Amino acid sequence: MFNRILFNLFQVIVVLGFSPLVSGVLSRLKEIVQSKRGPSIFQPYRDLWKLFHKDEIVSEESSWIFRFTPYIVFVTPIFVALLIPVLTNYPLFFAFMGDMLGGGFVLSLGGFFAALAAVDTANPYGPMGASRTRMVGFLAEPVFMIVFFTVSFVAGSTIPYIVQEKWVTPLANFFAPSHVLLILAFLMLILAEGGRIPVDNPTGHFELAMIDESKSLEYSGRGMALMKWGGHMKLFVLMCIFLNVLVTPWGLAAGQTIGAVLLAVPLVLFKIFCLLLVLVVIESSLSKLRLFRITEFLGAAFVTSVAAMIARVFLP
Amino acid sequence: MSETTNQLLDNLNALAAGLFLLTAFGIVAMRQIKGCLNLFIIQSLLLAASAALLGLRHHSEHLYGVALVNVITKPLIVPWLLRKTSPAEIYTRREIDQALNIPTSLLLALALAILAYFLGMPLLNAVGPDFRGPNVPIGIAGLLLGAFTLTVRREAVPLLIGLLVMENGAFLTGISISRNLPLLVELAIATDGLIIVFIMGVLTRAVQKHIGTTAVGTLASLKEAAPEPTTNEVTK
Numbered sequence: 001m002f003n004r005i006l007f008n009l010f011q012v013i014v015v016l017g018f019s020p021l022v023s024g025v026l027s028r029l030k031e032i033v034q035s036k037r038g039p040s041i042f043q044p045y046r047d048l049w050k051l052f053h054k055d056e057i058v059s060e061e062s063s064w065i066f067r068f069t070p071y072i073v074f075v076t077p078i079f080v081a082l083l084i085p086v087l088t089n090y091p092l093f094f095a096f097m098g099d100m101l102g103g104g105f106v107l108s109l110g111g112f113f114a115a116l117a118a119v120d121t122a123n124p125y126g127p128m129g130a131s132r133t134r135m136v137g138f139l140a141e142p143v144f145m146i147v148f149f150t151v152s153f154v155a156g157s158t159i160p161y162i163v164q165e166k167w168v169t170p171l172a173n174f175f176a177p178s179h180v181l182l183i184l185a186f187l188m189l190i191l192a193e194g195g196r197i198p199v200d201n202p203t204g205h206f207e208l209a210m211i212d213e214s215k216s217l218e219y220s221g222r223g224m225a226l227m228k229w230g231g232h233m234k235l236f237v238l239m240c241i242f243l244n245v246l247v248t249p250w251g252l253a254a255g256q257t258i259g260a261v262l263l264a265v266p267l268v269l270f271k272i273f274c275l276l277l278v279l280v281v282i283e284s285s286l287s288k289l290r291l292f293r294i295t296e297f298l299g300a301a302f303v304t305s306v307a308a309m310i311a312r313v314f315l316p
Numbered sequence: 317m318s319e320t321t322n323q324l325l326d327n328l329n330a331l332a333a334g335l336f337l338l339t340a341f342g343i344v345a346m347r348q349i350k351g352c353l354n355l356f357i358i359q360s361l362l363l364a365a366s367a368a369l370l371g372l373r374h375h376s377e378h379l380y381g382v383a384l385v386n387v388i389t390k391p392l393i394v395p396w397l398l399r400k401t402s403p404a405e406i407y408t409r410r411e412i413d414q415a416l417n418i419p420t421s422l423l424l425a426l427a428l429a430i431l432a433y434f435l436g437m438p439l440l441n442a443v444g445p446d447f448r449g450p451n452v453p454i455g456i457a458g459l460l461l462g463a464f465t466l467t468v469r470r471e472a473v474p475l476l477i478g479l480l481v482m483e484n485g486a487f488l489t490g491i492s493i494s495r496n497l498p499l500l501v502e503l504a505i506a507t508d509g510l511i512i513v514f515i516m517g518v519l520t521r522a523v524q525k526h527i528g529t530t531a532v533g534t535l536a537s538l539k540e541a542a543p544e545p546t547t548n549e550v551t552k
Contacts, residue, residue, distance in 0.1 A: 178334070181334055303338075306429075310429055
């Protein structure tokens with residue numbers, strides 16, 4: 001019991017510690033593809049350090065929502081990290097607090113408060129970005145639902161630790177159409193929710209075109225650092241759900257010892273690195289969609305997820 | 317063959333069928349004509365893969381023949397024929413208009429796919445348990461989605477592709493319920509398809525030559541009600 005609590009906390013520390021690194025590696029890889037040198041992979045850490053040591057300016061017109069939001073955005077991915085398998089393939093202490101659907105709701109709570117805070121300051125660009133993220137959000141939500149319902153339909157559960165076993169026992173299940181189509185649909189969701197390229201340009205700083213970035217325009221100092229760190233962690237957590245729950249549980253610790261759990265850290269990071277390579281290929285070969293074409297992108301994701309469900313129903 | 321290999325082959329066949337369904341959705345929604353053609357090529361390859369996997373699973377040489385005929389005719393000869401016969405200009409066009417907007421037609425396509433399940437179930441119950449698989453309902457879904465493509469598209473080449481998707485769907489159903497179709501029949505069907513492509517390609521070229529567009533969906537407004545421009549052309 002004590003071990004399980006310890007591992008669960010260790011899981012949170014891994015998410016906290018390595019999520020800026022993952023974002024740094026992703027942006028560095030993208031720069032390399034574009035034949036540039038790019039910033040160091042440790043640049044996100046330096047940014048966070050710098051922002052934590054700067055003064056914070058809060059508008060007099062803003063309400064408590066604006067002040068609370070950075071903490072909510074920072075804390076929600078940590079909550080989700082308690083629920084999902086990051087390092088181990090057996091349930092840890094807090095695992096049964098909520099299922100995947102609950103995790104999805106906790107993650108979207110952060111997005112909801114970030115959108116509210118963007119409206120709160122009455123900065124002209126904030127509400128525009130907030131309404132756009134809500135547009136992407138309400139189009140992405142049905143896909144999330146169908147993905148989770150299909151998962152529970154196939155695996156008979158929405159607890160991530162039970163789900164991940166189903167895809168590889170027996171190994172032939174890995175190639176089941178519903179599994180592969182779910183992976184495709186969820187990959188599109190990560191692109192949409194993480195603000196990656198076909199939906200939003202994470203490196204673009206042109207106010208009229210930005211979707212996700214504009215929500216943190218008014219923040220500075222510590223609030224900005226927390227928002228950024230929360231964003232890194234959200235991407236990391238989404239990748240963990242994708243890789244460890246939906247794709248395979250390979251590379252996760254099976255043993256109860258500290259050594260096995262420590263060994264799982266490089267293996268999981270390697271898996272994430274492979275996913276980053278895929279993301280870099282997608283982001284470098286596609287261009288950003290026009291705002292009203294996002295409907296079609298997420299419509300495609302929706303159709304893919306429903307096709308996963310249909311393919312499951314069709315198997316006699 | 318051992319139980320695990322059979323299971324793996326079954327799942328791989330189901331995967332090919334699932335991706336087949338996805339490409340059929342893609343053909344309904346894709347904006348570019350070139351993308352539409354590429355998706356059709358992928359779909360035909362998936363059909364061939366499904367036939368080969370079923371052949372391996374049930375030790376049927378005929379299905380290998382089907383796979384081979386499919387690989388040669390649809391992904392290779394059909395695009396070649398289309399490029400030879402229809403005007404090259406249409407492949408560079410980006411946006412093609414549809415009768416419905418894309419999300420609506422996707423949702424209708426989903427409804428059709430679910431309808432295919434109810435159409436396929438009685439058929440599945442009629443055949444022996446050995447013939448059951450995802451191919452029958454997904455093949456029927458392909459048939460319906462191809463017909464749906466025919467109704468919503470307004471460009472000549474995607475219409476033709478819709479027709480070919482219908483044929484692909486019928487094939488996908490066919491290979492799972494009749495494993496010993498003579499190769500002669502397969503060849504006849506394949507040649508038939510090629511001739512359709514050829515005629516439609518030539519027709520597209522003729523249509524483009526006469527009215528300067530391949531958006532055949534707008535041809536409905538070409539009626540005798542407005543005789544002035546046509547008489548002018550005739551007198552010239």
